[in-house]
Amino acid sequence: xxxxxxxxxxxxxxxxxxxxxxxxxxxxxxxxxxxxxxxxxxxxxxxxxxxxxxxxxxxxxxxxxxxxxxxxxxxxxxxxxxxxxxxxxxxxxxxxxxxxxxxxxxxxxxxxxxxxxxxxxxxxxxxxxxxxxxxxxxxxxxxxxxxxxxxxxxxxxxxxxxxxxxxxxxxxxxxxxxxxxxxxxxxxxxxxxxxxxxxxxxxxxxxxxxxxxxxxxxxxxxxxxxxxxxxxxxxxxxxxxxxxxxxxxxxxxxxxxxxxxxxxxxxxxxxxxxxxxxxxxxxxxxxxxxxxxxxxxxxxxxxxxxxxxxxxxxxxxxxxxxxxxxxxxxxxxxxxxxxxxxxxxxxxxxxxxxxxxxxxxxxxxxxxxxxxxxxxxxxxxxxxxxxxxxxxxxxxxxxxxxxxxx
Numbered sequence: 001x002x003x004x005x006x007x008x009x010x011x012x013x014x015x016x017x018x019x020x021x022x023x024x025x026x027x028x029x030x031x032x033x034x035x036x037x038x039x040x041x042x043x044x045x046x047x048x049x050x051x052x053x054x055x056x057x058x059x060x061x062x063x064x065x066x067x068x069x070x071x072x073x074x075x076x077x078x079x080x081x082x083x084x085x086x087x088x089x090x091x092x093x094x095x096x097x098x099x100x101x102x103x104x105x106x107x108x109x110x111x112x113x114x115x116x117x118x119x120x121x122x123x124x125x126x127x128x129x130x131x132x133x134x135x136x137x138x139x140x141x142x143x144x145x146x147x148x149x150x151x152x153x154x155x156x157x158x159x160x161x162x163x164x165x166x167x168x169x170x171x172x173x174x175x176x177x178x179x180x181x182x183x184x185x186x187x188x189x190x191x192x193x194x195x196x197x198x199x200x201x202x203x204x205x206x207x208x209x210x211x212x213x214x215x216x217x218x219x220x221x222x223x224x225x226x227x228x229x230x231x232x233x234x235x236x237x238x239x240x241x242x243x244x245x246x247x248x249x250x251x252x253x254x255x256x257x258x259x260x261x262x263x264x265x266x267x268x269x270x271x272x273x274x275x276x277x278x279x280x281x282x283x284x285x286x287x288x289x290x291x292x293x294x295x296x297x298x299x300x301x302x303x304x305x306x307x308x309x310x311x312x313x314x315x316x317x318x319x320x321x322x323x324x325x326x327x328x329x330x331x332x333x334x335x336x337x338x339x340x341x342x343x344x345x346x347x348x349x350x351x352x353x354x355x356x357x358x359x360x361x362x363x364x365x366x367x368x369x370x371x372x373x374x375x376x377x378x379x380x381x382x383x384x385x386x387x388x389x390x391x392x393x394x395x396x397x398x399x400x401x402x403x404x405x406x
Contacts, residue, residue, distance in 0.1 A: 009034065009035065009036050010032075010034070010035045010036065010081050010082070010401065010405075011035070011036045011037075011038050011079070011080040011081045011082075012028075012032075012035050012036070012037050012038065012080065012081065012082055012083075012084055012401070013038050013039075013040040013078050013080035013082070013083040013084070013094070014028055014029055014037055014038070014039060014040065014083075014084060015039075015040060015041075015042075015045065015072065015085065015086075015088065016039035016040055016041050016045065017041075017045055017048075017049075018086065019037075019039045021086065022298070023086045023087075023099075023101070024086050026178050026179075026298060027086065027099045027146070027178050027179075028084050028086060028099065031179070031390075031393065031394050031397055032394055032397060032398055032401075035401075038078070038080050040074060040078040040080060040083065041074065041078070042072050042073055042074035042078075043073050043074070043075070044068050044071045044072055044073065047068050048065050048068040048069065051063035051064075051065050051068065052065060064108065066107075066108045067107050067108055067127065069087075069088070070085075070087050070088045070089065070104075070105060070106045070107065071088065071089060071090075071091070071105075071131070072085065072088050072089065072090040072091070072092070072096075073090065073091040073092050074092055074094070075092060076092055076093055076094055078094070080094065081095070081405060082094070082095045082096060082097065082141070082401055082404055082405060083095070083096035083097070084096070084097050084098070084099070085097070085098040085099070086098070086099055086100075087099075087100050087101065087102070087104065087106045088104075088106075089104055089105050089131055089134045089135065089140070090134060090139065090140070091130070091134050092139065093139050094139065095139055095141050095404045095405060096139055096140060096141065097140075097141050097142040097143070097144060097400055097401075097404060098140075098142075098143055098144065099144040099146060099176070100143065100144070100145060100146065100150060100154070101146045101147075101150055101295035101296050102150055102153060102295055103150065103153045103154045103156075103157050104131070104135065104143055104154070105128065105131030105132065105134070105135070107127060107128060107131060109123065109125060109127075109128060110122065110128060110157065113157075114153065114335065114337050114339045115339065115343055116335065116341065116343040117335055117341060119156075119335075119337075121160070122157070122160050132161065132165070132169075133165075135169045135172070136165050136168045136169050140169075140172060141172065141400070141403070141404035142172050142174060142400050142403070142404060143169070143172050143173050143174075144174055144175075144176050144400065145173065145174065145175045145176070146175075146176070146177060146178060146295075146296050146317070147175065147177065147296060147316070147317035147320055147321075148175055148317070148320055149316050149317045149320065149337070149338050150175075150295070150317065151173060151175050152337065153337055154173060155170065155173070156337065158170060174400070176393065176396050176397075176400075177320075177321070177387060177388060177393075178296070178298065178301065178388065178393070179388055179389070179390040179392075179393035179394070180301040180302070180304075180305050180384050180388035180390070181305065181390055182305050182381060182384055182385055183278060183282070183302070183305040183306045183307075184282060184305070184306050184307045184381065185381075186307070186378070186381075187307040187374045187377040187378045187381065188374065189371060189373070189374035190374075191370075192229055192367075192370045193229055194227070194229045196229070197229040197230050197231045197265075198229060198230050198231070198285050198286065198366065198367065198370060198373070199230075199231050199232075199233065199283065199284040199285045199286070200215075200219075200230060200231070200232050200233070200284060200285070200286045200287075200288055200363075201232070201233040201234075201235070201280065201281055201284040201286070201287055201288060201303070201308070202215055202232070202233070202234050202235070202236065202287075202288040202289070203235045203236070203277055203281070203287075203299045203302075204235075204236055204289075204299060205236055205237045205238075205239040206236075206239050206241040207234075207236040207237075207238045207239065207252075207255060208238075208240070208241065208244075208245040208247040208251060208255075208292075209241040209243075209244045209245055209291060209292050209293055210236075210289060210290070210291045210292075210294075211288070211289070211290030211291050211292065211313070211355055211359075212234070212236065212238075212255060213245070213247075213251070213255065213352070214290055214352055214355040214356040214359060215232065215288055215290065215359065216255065216258055216259075216262075217356055218356045218359040218360045218363065219232055219265070219363075220258075220262065221360065222360060222363055222364065222367075223265060226364070226367075228363065228364070228367050229367065230265070230363065230367070231265050231266075231267070232265060232266050232267070233266075233267040233268075233269075233280060233283075233284060234259065234266060234267070234268045234269065235269045235271065235272050235277055235280065236269075236270070237270050237271055238252050238255055238256060238270075240252060241293075243293070244292040244293040244340075244342050245292050245342070245348065245352075246342075246348065277302075278302065278306065281302060281303055281306045281308055282306045282307075282308075284308055285308065285373050285377075286308060286309055286310065286311060286366070286373060287299065287300065287303030287304075287308045287309070287310035287311070288310070288311055288312075289310055289311070289312040289313070289318070289322075290311060290312060290313050290330055290355045290358070290359050291312065291313055291315065291318075292313075292340055292342055292351060292355075293315070293339070293340060293342070294313075294315060294316055294317075294318065295316055295317065296316070296317045296321075297312065297316075297317060297318050297321060297322070300312060300318065300321055300322050300327075301321065301384065301388060303380075304321075304322075304326060304327075304380035304381065304383060304384050305380075305381070305384045305388075307377040307378065307380060307381050308377060308380070309326060309327045309328070309373065309376035309377050309379075309380050310322050310326075310327040310328070310380075311327065311328045311330065311359065311362050311363075312327065312328070312329060312330065313329070313330045313331075313332050313340065313355060313358075314329040314330065314331050314332060314334070314338075315332065315334055315338050315339065315340045316338045316339065317338075319338075321383075321387075325376070325379050325383075326376055326379045326380040326383050327376060327380065328362045328376075330354070330355055330358030330359060330362065331354070331358065332351055332354050332355060332358070333347065333350060333351060333354065
């Protein structure tokens, strides 16, 4: 069993209200069987809870809570050996590490830096300065980027800092892609026709942000005009994520009516337990993530682990995990950090058009040569085995924790 210097089992603190969040379960909680994972609370959790209470009572967002989500200080009241955050930072003295998908500190003002063609210069507010200083402090032991893209964004943030501070943080930066177990051992090719259509699947609550509108329109066109032998499964609450596609309730109503009116080729589930989602993916041939905005793409890993190759856009980390040998990429307009351009109505219209036409072209090529599905599906399985092995990931975390406590 992993020990620390006091001779006890290592205790890893994880923010209590986020303990069971998907990203924590994916990257942190129970990844080391020999460690004890302890839910912890702090002053920022208390402030966040109060802000949400007031907002709910008033019926409007009087207090912004985004930045409260990503800060921590328990004044060393939680007795753990090390803290592990998802996108968070700590101002305390307990040793800590953070796994991040974009950069840290993950504050609202900094997030705006990468929305659009031109980067905004960093406005060094007191909170941002404090957050960056926390990264440089001895208590911060490691900052773990989930992708090379995230590491590049972190380096870009740090590029505006004084050399000594920048170097002290850079030496803590590592890349560790999330783990993913293989969910199917081998792929078998099959024949496709109108009676046995190619089955596609989209999974994700943020339907419009993940390209749902473009999928419906592209598939409708291919079926009506070309009699393409394709069917679509959707697992989505059709949640509105207004920061990218800027959809409205009217768009949600349209999507629901469209799905209901095309039940002959759409299989729709508002939600399913994760085990049932995986079982559904296993019955499909190709995953879909033609997304407007995505930090990583966990659904890509799950599809690939089922031997289901994926069609995605080429933003952020997606080219790292969904290259041409294992899937298909739709090229879209983006900035030099890989973020799609969607700041103006003109950019959103262009992005939507390129996603739809790119999707149509790829699906058309698959229908013409369906043998490629099994080839890419098997390659996707091998990629998961080689690059997302849970035991290799656990050993990487183990080394991070051991180094932090040495």
